[in-house]
Amino acid sequence: MTEAPAPVLKVCGATAPQDIEVLAAAGADRVGLWHGVPGGPADLPERELTALAAAARATGVLEPVLVTFLDDPDALAGAARRAGVTRLQLHAYQPPAFVRALRAALPDAVLIKVLHVRDGNCLERPLIGAYERAGTDLFLLDATAGDGRVGSTGLRLAESDVLALAERFTLPFWLAGGITPRSRADCAAVADHPRFCGIDVDTAARDGRGRFDADAVTALARAWRTARHPVPYPKEHP
Template sequence: MTRVKICGVTDDKDRDAVVAAGADAVGVIHGVPVDTPREVDEATAEMLVDGVPPFVTSVLVTMPTTVQEAVRRVDGIDPDAIQVHDGLSPAELGALDSRLTQKIVAVVEADAPDIEAYADHADALLVDSVDADGGGGTGETHDWERTRDLVGSLDVPVVLAGGLTPENVAEAVETVKPFAVDVASGVESSGGRKDHDAVERFVRNATRAPEGAV
């Protein structure tokens, strides 16, 4: 079954609603240089991560410029995994991996020339539509066929993100067959605030069995 991560949670009510909806992972954004209503300060990030229950993965989503910066953020917030957007080279991801016990998710574009190098140093790749600053959460879809090719050619799990909504996620899963899907703006009532009904529908549609499946 395809796993689901709901990203950009900013308060405990939304976090708890995401967990109740059956999501496998909760994404908390901290330490990004881009302007986003989904970023929280370190204290809030720590509180949100601390409240994620066992068997649900807490993910720190961040854009460090150095390995040391990433380590400091992980040490302060203590998530189960770290999702790295931009800033670090594949070799730096390898250095980060040697200093952390947490899993590392590297964010890449589907047509990135060094995607295999990132795959060599990450526990999973998240394929997203990124903006000029390297940040995700653009709400724009990308070439699902290209991402499906990556699923077949890479040895690491591939997470599909970018422009997903409750209305299109079932088609995306059927087309790409990713390890997981990731959504932020596609389940919001306003910037940084989750629509709990949309979250429930997204999880349900992402994880439903294809027609005819037993």
């Protein structure tokens, strides 16, 4: 058993090369690239996904994560291969069978499944075990809006709800939803959890005009990279 790396900082929603430059210089570890998110403000056609993924890898410090609502595992696997992306975040309600098919198609990929929480209840709770058995590597816990919106809602999960949900599975997890540098102090028990391994942010990494802000990203990195845990990881740190 070895000491795990400091928690990962993933910033979601890059759409241009300058976004990649800002995030890499400011301390982000992962960049979320949207593809197959109909109507999403940061949704990228495959050509741009491929170009930005290459730009992220070229920084030597930033790894791309394909964030998607796609429900066709063959189409998603094909897009990931062509873009050279090995981390995929399933940010919708894809069933365990989808994860199993994707795992068969991409045996070496890191598969991140979002668990959606609304009013303290995890909508995928009955399927958590099935997601683990299907080949999920990492869960991302995120808040769902009352109107059903998922992703970049800015809504914060109660620490007690996160800790209770974490008892339902055995995998490492990331936390999303209304995260700021100041919220680190209010999430001490989550940050100290032995399987917590990162945060996923969007709005908190931007300025008032909606652009990625280096100071904001650096503040997030400094606030949340305070805990290391002696936990085993079956793959490279997600």
